[in-house]
Each structure stands twice: as structure tokens, then as C-alpha cells.
Amino acid sequence: MKKIEAIGAKALNAIAGVGKGAWLVLNGFILFFNNKRNWQTLIHQISFAGIMSLPLIAMSAVFIGMVFTIQSYWVLESFGAASEVGLVLGLSVFRELGPVITALLYTGRVGSSITAELGLMKTSEQFASMELMSVDPISRIVGPRLVAMVITLPLLTMFFNWVALLGSAFVAGKLIGLDSGTFWSNLKNGILFYSDVLPGLFKSVIFGLIIASVSLYHGYFGDATPSGVAKNSTRTVVQGSMLVLIFDYILVALMR
Amino acid sequence: MLNKYRSSEVKKPGPITLENVTFSRSGRKILDNISISIPSGKIIAIMGPSGTGKSTLMKLMTGELKPDVGSVMFNGKNIPDLSSRSLYEYRKEIGVMLQSNALFNELSVFENVAFPLREHFELKEDFLQSLVKLKLEKVGLRNACDLIPSELSGGMARRVSLARAIVRDPSIMFYDEPFTGQDPITRWVLLELIRRLHTTLNMTSVLVSHQVEMMTQLADVVYILSEGKIISSGTPKAVFKDKNPLVRKFVDGYSDGSKDMIHHPGQSLVEDLFK
Ligand SMILES: Nc1ncnc2c1ncn2[C@@H]1O[C@H](COP(=O)(O)OP(=O)(O)OP(=O)(O)O)[C@@H](O)[C@H]1O
Numbered sequence: 001m002k003k004i005e006a007i008g009a010k011a012l013n014a015i016a017g018v019g020k021g022a023w024l025v026l027n028g029f030i031l032f033f034n035n036k037r038n039w040q041t042l043i044h045q046i047s048f049a050g051i052m053s054l055p056l057i058a059m060s061a062v063f064i065g066m067v068f069t070i071q072s073y074w075v076l077e078s079f080g081a082a083s084e085v086g087l088v089l090g091l092s093v094f095r096e097l098g099p100v101i102t103a104l105l106y107t108g109r110v111g112s113s114i115t116a117e118l119g120l121m122k123t124s125e126q127f128a129s130m131e132l133m134s135v136d137p138i139s140r141i142v143g144p145r146l147v148a149m150v151i152t153l154p155l156l157t158m159f160f161n162w163v164a165l166l167g168s169a170f171v172a173g174k175l176i177g178l179d180s181g182t183f184w185s186n187l188k189n190g191i192l193f194y195s196d197v198l199p200g201l202f203k204s205v206i207f208g209l210i211i212a213s214v215s216l217y218h219g220y221f222g223d224a225t226p227s228g229v230a231k232n233s234t235r236t237v238v239q240g241s242m243l244v245l246i247f248d249y250i251l252v253a254l255m256r
Numbered sequence: 257m258l259n260k261y262r263s264s265e266v267k268k269p270g271p272i273t274l275e276n277v278t279f280s281r282s283g284r285k286i287l288d289n290i291s292i293s294i295p296s297g298k299i300i301a302i303m304g305p306s307g308t309g310k311s312t313l314m315k316l317m318t319g320e321l322k323p324d325v326g327s328v329m330f331n332g333k334n335i336p337d338l339s340s341r342s343l344y345e346y347r348k349e350i351g352v353m354l355q356s357n358a359l360f361n362e363l364s365v366f367e368n369v370a371f372p373l374r375e376h377f378e379l380k381e382d383f384l385q386s387l388v389k390l391k392l393e394k395v396g397l398r399n400a401c402d403l404i405p406s407e408l409s410g411g412m413a414r415r416v417s418l419a420r421a422i423v424r425d426p427s428i429m430f431y432d433e434p435f436t437g438q439d440p441i442t443r444w445v446l447l448e449l450i451r452r453l454h455t456t457l458n459m460t461s462v463l464v465s466h467q468v469e470m471m472t473q474l475a476d477v478v479y480i481l482s483e484g485k486i487i488s489s490g491t492p493k494a495v496f497k498d499k500n501p502l503v504r505k506f507v508d509g510y511s512d513g514s515k516d517m518i519h520h521p522g523q524s525l526v527e528d529l530f531k
């Protein structure tokens with residue numbers, strides 16, 4: 001009985017959490033436009049969440065592109081379809097690998113640090129003192145970070161996709177010795193913007209929203225203690241990654 | 257001098273009146289049916305042992321916390337009932353120096369002090385520069401303006417927080433232990449600063465402090481808070497002579513050593529050690 005009650009309480013908490021998160025994100029988005037100083041903060045945040053993530057995304061994309069090319073080549077070769085390696089890689093990258101892996105990396109790098117940053121601000125009463133100066137932290141702190149995250153994740157995903165293709169082209173051309181003209185033309189003919197590229201980008205917008213909601217929620221509502229901040233950063237990474245994978249499945253199933 | 261950019265004209269703010277205020281935290285009553293008034297234009301000191309709820313009382317007056325029971329009236333309105341918009345309006349009239357400083361850790365000293373001005377007024381950069389530098393000069397930190405909070409000593413951070421609280425020339429100032437971490441000379445300089453601000457801007461000042469000697473000089477009214485109740489109030493002279501043993505204990509220091517220190521409520525030392 002105790003156990004069932006505990007599960008019930010957890011479920012209620014989770015539902016309340018989703019409600020609070022939705023409220024926070026909605027308010028953050030609306031109030032973002034209330035203050036024109038937010039645009040300046042937005043640029044700063046885009047540079048933190050976007051530009052500073054480029055090295056991590058580039059490194060990951062190159063290696064994933066290269067490894068995936070070798071692996072697919074081995075399989076395709078046994079069917080005598082080695083020249084299709086570019087197309088196979090392209091489809092996987094644009095539809096799945098790009099949006100999902102970028103989102104997972106993003107949760108770890110950007111989501112966790114946003115949670116920690118907000119948590120620290122809360123612990124040191126910076127939100128309270130902002131409010132005492134008649135400045136709304138949801139507008140000035142939550143808003144710009146939310147918008148920056150929703151903008152930067154799709155851009156980083158596009159960047160990941162292209163770098164992964166370059167990594168793949170390098171392995172296919174230089175190491176495996178496939179004709180690079182065939183590689184690119186197969187890619188160009190086989191991948192369709194509306195059915196392969198666009199759905200991937202759409203997913204990454206949703207992932208951006210999910211990661212932003214999770215990380216801002218844990219930062220803004222989380223326990224305002226040092227150990228609470230540490231735990232909440234971990235929660236952001238765990239829950240953010242899980243939700244990305246779950247929603248990936250749901251979106252793919254729906255878009256079929 | 258600065259009326260140009262003040263939202264309202266310089267006028268005496270109304271009094272703040274707390275009536276039958278009770279406030280609990282984690283099931284424990286911290287303030288128990290307290291009624292006090294903060295008359296306008298006066299310097300009010302809230303004193304009392306550590307952990308009795310002085311900061312809590314101040315947070316009720318700034319609208320940061322809401323009482324369980326009772327009202328906190330200002331200009332005919334109950335502060336806990338205000339919508340967030342009206343609360344922000346009220347807070348444009350007040351300046352608060354929190355006990356924890358709450359400086360923005362990513363901004364320089366200068367930008368911390370400039371923050372409320374940048375947020376609320378469109379000032380020319382050179383005018384803003386001189387306003388902020390003037391305030392920093394008053395707290396003796398003009399040359400520290402490029403440091404970030406993590407590079408400050410405890411006492412310096414306190415003074416930055418003070419400069420930020422007064423930068424908008426509020427009509428009510430709340431200071432939570434403004435003198436902690438200051439050397440004796442700085443302490444008296446700050447006291448003079450608080451007094452001068454108070455008289456030139458015609459404001460109401462509420463201070464939390466332990467400094468009996470300084471409050472004798474500065475305060476018009478003293479409230480002594482102990483175990484959730486006001487145990488004495490009046491002019492500093494009268495209060496500091498009060499025969500009430502709890503008041504004596506606070507004013508004369510805890511002369512009997514830790515035995516008389518006011519502890520967090522709970523079991524006695526003997527119970528705790530030999531259970
Ligand atoms: N966030 C909180 N959660 C639970 N209890 C709290 C919290 N903040 C303060 N308290 C309790 O409320 C009581 C009053 O705290 P408060 O900070 O108002 O004391 P104070 O009089 O300002 O003390 P000091 O002189 O040390 O600053 C304390 O006993 C403290 O344990």
C-alpha cells in the first residue's frame with residue numbers, strides 16, 4: 001500500500017512538474033518580447049549555446065561520419081552495393097543521427113550548464129534580488145536562454161549533418177577509394193529535402209524545446225542548495241536525454 | 257537632484273504597518289502574532305539574537321515572503337495581496353540590501369550597481385557612469401569598479417550591495433545588517449552615509465543590526481525581537497534601559513557564556529548527549 005502511495009505521489013509530482021515547466025516556458029517565451037534588452041542577452045546566449053558548442057559538435061560529427069561509413073561499407077560491399085554508402089550515410093544522418101546525437105550532446109553541454117547557472121543564481125538569492133529591483137527573472141533570465149536554445153539546436157544539427165558528410169566523404173574517397181563524384185551524386189539524388197532533411201530539422205526544433213524546458217525547469221524550480229544544484233544538473237542530462245529519445249520515436253511514428 | 261529620472265516625485269512614503277502577523281517555516285512558528293509600525297521618515301532598527309526572524313520580518317515587508325496570517329499594509333494596500341505588477345511598482349520605491357548580498361556573479365562591480373538603472377531608465381551612458389561612480393565613491397569602492405564579485409572581500413561585497421540598493425534613491429531603504437564585515441572606521445562612515453541618505457532624501461530607513469552603540473546614535477525607534485515576539489520597543493534610550501531580562505541579555509551581551517545563548521528551539525544539551 002505504501003509503495004502504491006509512493007508511486008502515486010511520484011506520478012502526481014511528475015504531472016505537476018510538467019505543468020510548472022510548461023508554465024515557465026510559456027511565460028519565458030511571452031515575456032522575452034517584453035524587454036528589448038533581451039535581444040542583447042539573446043546574442044550572448046546564442047554565442048554560448050551555439051558557437052561555443054561548435055568544436056564538440058564538429059569532432060563528434062566527423063568521427064561518427066567516418067565510423068558509420070566504414071561500418072556501412074562492410075555491409076554494403078557484401079551485397080555489391082558499395083557505391084551506395086554515401087546515400088545510406090546521408091539518409092541516416094539527416095533523418096536520425098544528426099538530430100538525435102546533436103540533441104544528446106547539447107543536453108550534456110548546454111542543458112546541464114544552464115541548470116547549474118540558474119541553480120546558482122537561485123541559491124545566492126540573485127533571482128530574489130532581481131525581483132526586489134522590479135526586474136522579472138523569467139523575462140530576463142529564462143526568456144533569452146529559452147529562445148537561444150530553440151534557435152541554436154537546429155542550427156547545430158545542420159552543422160553536424162554537413163560535417164558528418166564531410167567525414168564520410170573523406171573516408172569513402174581517401175581510405176576506401178570510392179569515386180567521390182558518385183558519392184556526392186548518389187547523395188544528391190537520393191536525399192529529398194521535404195521527406196528527409198526537413199523532418200530532421202523539425203525534430204531538432206522540438207528537441208530544443210524539450211531540452212530548454214527540462215534544463216530551465218530544474219534550474220528555476222530546483223532545490224536552492226549546492227547539493228541540490230549538482231543533482232539537478234544530473235537530472236537535466238538524464239531526463240533531457242530520455243525525453244529526446246522518447247519523442248524521437250513518437251515523432252518518427254507520427255510522421256510516417 | 258535626481259528627481260528627473262525618478263518615477264514619482266519626492267514625497268514622504270506612507271508608513272508600513274504589520275498587524276497580527278504570523279509566519280511559519282517547515283511547521284515552526286518564526287513570527288508569532290507580531291504587530292509593528294514603521295512610521296514614515298524615521299529610522300527604525302530591528303534588533304535581536306541571531307535566528308529569531310529579523311531577516312524574515314524584513315522579507316515580509318518587501319513582499320518577498322507572505323505571512324500565514326495578518327496584514328502588511330502600505331499606502332492603504334496589503335502587500336501580500338498585490339498583483340505582481342503592483343508589487344513591482346511598490347518595489348520601485350524601495351531599496352533592499354539583503355543579508356546575503358546577492359550580487360550578480362557574472363557582472364562587474366560597476367555593472368552590478370548600474371543594473372537597476374539600466375533596467376529601468378534610458379540614461380545617457382556618461383550620465384549613468386557618473387551616477388554609478390558617485391555611489392561607489394560613497395561606499396569607498398570607486399576604484400574597484402572593474403572587479404567581479406568573486407574578487408571582492410566580504411566587507412567589500414557588502415558595500416557593493418549597499419551601493420546597488422541606494423542607486424535608485426528609493427524612498428524606503430531596508431538594510432539587513434549593513435555593518436557586518438566592516439572595520440570600525442568603515443562602520444562609522446557607513447553609518448554617516450545611511451544617516452545622510454535618510455535626511456537628504458527624506459526617506460524611511462529600516463535596519464537590522466546588532467550594534468547597540470551605533471543604533472543608539474542612529475535609530476529613532478528600536479524593536480527588539482526574540483523568539484518570534486517583539487519584547488521591547490521605543491526610543492533607543494528607553495529600550496536599551498528596559499529591565500526585561502531577555503532585553504538585558506541581548507543588550508549587555510551573553511555574559512553567562514553559551515548557557516544563555518539563544519538556541520534554535522529543541523531538546524536540551526543533556527537530553528541530546530545522553531539519550
Ligand atoms: N529557507 C528557510 N527554510 C526553513 N527555515 C528557515 C529558512 N530561512 C530561515 N529559516 C529559519 O527561520 C528562522 C529565522 O531566520 P532569519 O534569517 O529571519 O533570522 P535572523 O533573525 O535574520 O538571524 P541572523 O541575525 O542570524 O541573520 C531561523 O530559525 C531559521 O532556521
Ligand SMILES: [Mg+2]
Pocket residue numbers: 310311312355432
Ligand atoms: Mg538575518
